[in-house]
Amino acid sequence: MTFYQQPDQAKKLYYSKMWNGDYRPENGVSSSTAGHKPNNGNARNGVLQQQRQQNRPQQPQQQNRPQKTQQQHRQQQQHWPQQKPVKQLGLTSAISLAEPSTEELLQTAELNKALEPFDVFETQAELNQRMQILAKLNTLVKQWIKDVSIAKHVPEAAAEKLGGKVYTFGSYRLGVHHRGADIDALCVAPLYVERTDYFTTFFELLKQQAEVTECRAVEEAFVPVIKMKFDDIEIDLLFASLSLKEIPDDFSLSDNNLLRNLDPRSVRSLNGCRVTDEILQLVPNVENFRLTLRAIKLWAKKHGIYSNSLGYFGGVTWAMLVARTCQLYPNATAATLVHKFFLVFSRWQWPHPVLLRQPENVNLRFPVWDPRVNAADRYHLMPIITPAYPQQNSTFNVLESTKKVIVKELNRGLSTLDEIMRGNASWNRLFQAPSFFYTYRHFLVLSASSTTAADQLEWCGLVESRIRLLVANLERNEHISLARVNPKCFDYKKCDAKTQSESGTPTAFQAPFCSMWFIGLEFASAKNLNVNLTACIQTFTDQVMQHAANINMLKYGMQLDTCHVKRKDLSQYLDKDFLKRERKAMEQHTNFENAISAKAKRSSSEMSSEEEGGIAKKSRSSGSEDSS
Numbered sequence: 213m214t215f216y217q218q219p220d221q222a223k224k225l226y227y228s229k230m231w232n233g234d235y236r237p238e239n240g241v242s243s244s245t246a247g248h249k250p251n252n253g254n255a256r257n258g259v260l261q262q263q264r265q266q267n268r269p270q271q272p273q274q275q276n277r278p279q280k281t282q283q284q285h286r287q288q289q290q291h292w293p294q295q296k297p298v299k300q301l302g303l304t305s306a307i308s309l310a311e312p313s314t315e316e317l318l319q320t321a322e323l324n325k326a327l328e329p330f331d332v333f334e335t336q337a338e339l340n341q342r343m344q345i346l347a348k349l350n351t352l353v354k355q356w357i358k359d360v361s362i363a364k365h366v367p368e369a370a371a372e373k374l375g376g377k378v379y380t381f382g383s384y385r386l387g388v389h390h391r392g393a394d395i396d397a398l399c400v401a402p403l404y405v406e407r408t409d410y411f412t413t414f415f416e417l418l419k420q421q422a423e424v425t426e427c428r429a430v431e432e433a434f435v436p437v438i439k440m441k442f443d444d445i446e447i448d449l450l451f452a453s454l455s456l457k458e459i460p461d462d463f464s465l466s467d468n469n470l471l472r473n474l475d476p477r478s479v480r481s482l483n484g485c486r487v488t489d490e491i492l493q494l495v496p497n498v499e500n501f502r503l504t505l506r507a508i509k510l511w512a513k514k515h516g517i518y519s520n521s522l523g524y525f526g527g528v529t530w531a532m533l534v535a536r537t538c539q540l541y542p543n544a545t546a547a548t549l550v551h552k553f554f555l556v557f558s559r560w561q562w563p564h565p566v567l568l569r570q571p572e573n574v575n576l577r578f579p580v581w582d583p584r585v586n587a588a589d590r591y592h593l594m595p596i597i598t599p600a601y602p603q604q605n606s607t608f609n610v611l612e613s614t615k616k617v618i619v620k621e622l623n624r625g626l627s628t629l630d631e632i633m634r635g636n637a638s639w640n641r642l643f644q645a646p647s648f649f650y651t652y653r654h655f656l657v658l659s660a661s662s663t664t665a666a667d668q669l670e671w672c673g674l675v676e677s678r679i680r681l682l683v684a685n686l687e688r689n690e691h692i693s694l695a696r697v698n699p700k701c702f703d704y705k706k707c708d709a710k711t712q713s714e715s716g717t718p719t720a721f722q723a724p725f726c727s728m729w730f731i732g733l734e735f736a737s738a739k740n741l742n743v744n745l746t747a748c749i750q751t752f753t754d755q756v757m758q759h760a761a762n763i764n765m766l767k768y769g770m771q772l773d774t775c776h777v778k779r780k781d782l783s784q785y786l787d788k789d790f791l792k793r794e795r796k797a798m799e800q801h802t803n804f805e806n807a808i809s810a811k812a813k814r815s816s817s818e819m820s821s822e823e824e825g826g827i828a829k830k831s832r833s834s835g836s837e838d839s840s
């Protein structure tokens with residue numbers, strides 16, 4: 213009986229036991245790790261980084277160390293239990309404390325090199341630009357807080373001291389943002405300044421800045437935000453007003469008591485910063501974590517599974533999975549960690565939750581993810597829980613079909629990594645995916661159109677945040693075995709549509725602005741393709757239109773269309789040269805896959821059965837061990 217077939221009561225009992233630690237596996241490191249010296253790895257990483265900067269061939273760190281005799285090695289192994297205790301990060305012991313071999317260090321250097329062409333690392337000038345933007349925003353925030361307070365009759369001398377600060381979070385704060393990524397930031401104000409001030413006077417102030425474009429307020433969102441471009445860098449700026457008279461420059465957001473008496477929206481807004489800071493605290497070696505995460509994020513983007521709103525995983529979720537891998541292999545270098553990441557999570561027994569630490573027992577009455585208490589939480593498919601109070605499941609948007617896609621990609625990732633580790637493939641292989649457009653024969657093209665650029669920005673944001681409802685409708689249709697949405701949004705360009713038939717064009721495509729998403733379809737039976745999806749599509753369109761009307765967003769000219777398109781007709785919607793490149797990429801990919809599967813038949817996975825057992829146990833009882 214699978215977990216999901218269990219009656220609700222049984223699930224509740226299961227989660228109670230899990231939370232109380234009844235399923236905790238026996239402590240202790242597997243014997244495969246015995247004799248390996250723990251270290252913090254910083255020195256090693258320093259070496260790697262220095263070598264990258266100096267742009268000279270990689271010299272593994274072992275070569276810089278004084279050579280040890282075999283006898284010294286044995287002595288060290290014998291004395292290991294008496295040496296410095298291993299600091300356990302996470303709720304379980306590590307799977308392996310092995311230090312990287314020379315080969316693994318070389319593989320990490322190769323990985324670093326392979327990432328460079330993908331715009332994963334910013335130049336120093338680009339990093340400086342981000343710092344300048346943040347400094348300007350910080351100054352703007354302080355001045356605004358002072359002005360608002362004076363307008364509210366706070367004496368000028370007191371207003372001078374109120375402070376206020378912009379904190380960063382997300383990928384920029386983690387130090388893993390790629391070129392062109394957004395900056396996620398939080399504006400923290402003292403108690404005199406309210407959310408309504410933020411969405412009125414501060415919003416107006418931002419719009420007046422010469423550097424600011426595309427400034428829009430999403431006040432009614434679950435986490436209210438002002439979105440803008442500052443000097444062409446996208447910024448998501450949240451707001452929280454604390455119950456404090458002053459916010460000094462060195463103020464920390466980590467104390468749970470700060471949340472006391474705050475409104476839920478402020479608590480949710482603070483959560484991003486608190487989570488990011490916790491993640492950085494919970495990994496054994498930040499540099500190894502960063503490089504691994506950069507690789508995993510790039511892989512996820514290339515394979516079309518990077519998007520929280522579409523039901524895949526977003527940045528923070530990938531960060532938590534990589535952080536958990538780092539906890540399980542605390543001394544491993546990035547190349548090994550990427551391999552172990554796929555090993556651990558392709559075997560993970562969902563819906564067992566992934567947790568980075570024991571959830572805190574804080575009673576401030578904010579809703580937390582807790583399947584013992586909330587029945588709805590028991591139905592989350594791939595729970596990955598944020599580490600700061602109030603803990604949330606970062607993957608509540610995951611659907612059966614997106615789960616299927618993610619799991620398939622994780623398995624494929626493991627096969628690729630096996631080949632890279634065997635020397636049969638280069639790291640580039642990890643970042644090459646089969647063409648989405650040549651994987652499926654049938655597609656739904658969803659188009660959102662409007663009459664102005666500003667309307668289109670808002671309309672696309674809203675439609676995108678709802679697409680998973682269409683996918684959910686489709687996955688309930690008995691004739692469809694898989695509906696996979698491509699996270700990339702395409703602009704419809706009339707000049708691309710050379711063969712378009714006048715009569716067959718939905719009206720949305722004639723609007724001045726039109727964006728499209730593609731959903732690849734697999735049918736349950738290849739024989740009967742006469743499937744009627746009208747009801748599915750109509751329900752979705754009605755839901756989106758109704759929602760837009762409810763939040764007063766619907767404007768004249770905003771349209772939504774969905775139509776069925778066969779692969780051979782994609783050229784009506786997409787650039788022909790783009791499709792040619794996709795086809796070529798697919799051919800190369802297929803050739804490689806064939807070559808690899810021939811080789812793979814000759815050699816089996818390198819994982820020891822002992823390690824395999826360890827991972828299965830960590831996963832099976834993850835909830836227990838992680839949360840006990």
Ligand SMILES: Nc1ncnc2c1ncn2[C@@H]1O[C@H](COP(=O)(O)OP(=O)(O)OP(=O)(O)O)[C@@H](O)[C@H]1O
Nearest residue numbers: 382383384389393394396484487520526527528606
């Ligand atoms: N589903 C979620 N659950 C919890 N927190 C979330 C979720 N989505 C976003 N956040 C918070 O907002 C932050 C910023 O989200 P964002 O989508 O910009 O991702 P990111 O980690 O910055 O990666 P990217 O480089 O793609 O921007 C996350 O790091 C996280 O703290």
Ligand SMILES: [Mg+2]
Nearest residue numbers: 382383394396
């Ligand atoms: Mg971000």
Ligand SMILES: [Mg+2]
Nearest residue numbers: 382394396448
């Ligand atoms: Mg963001």
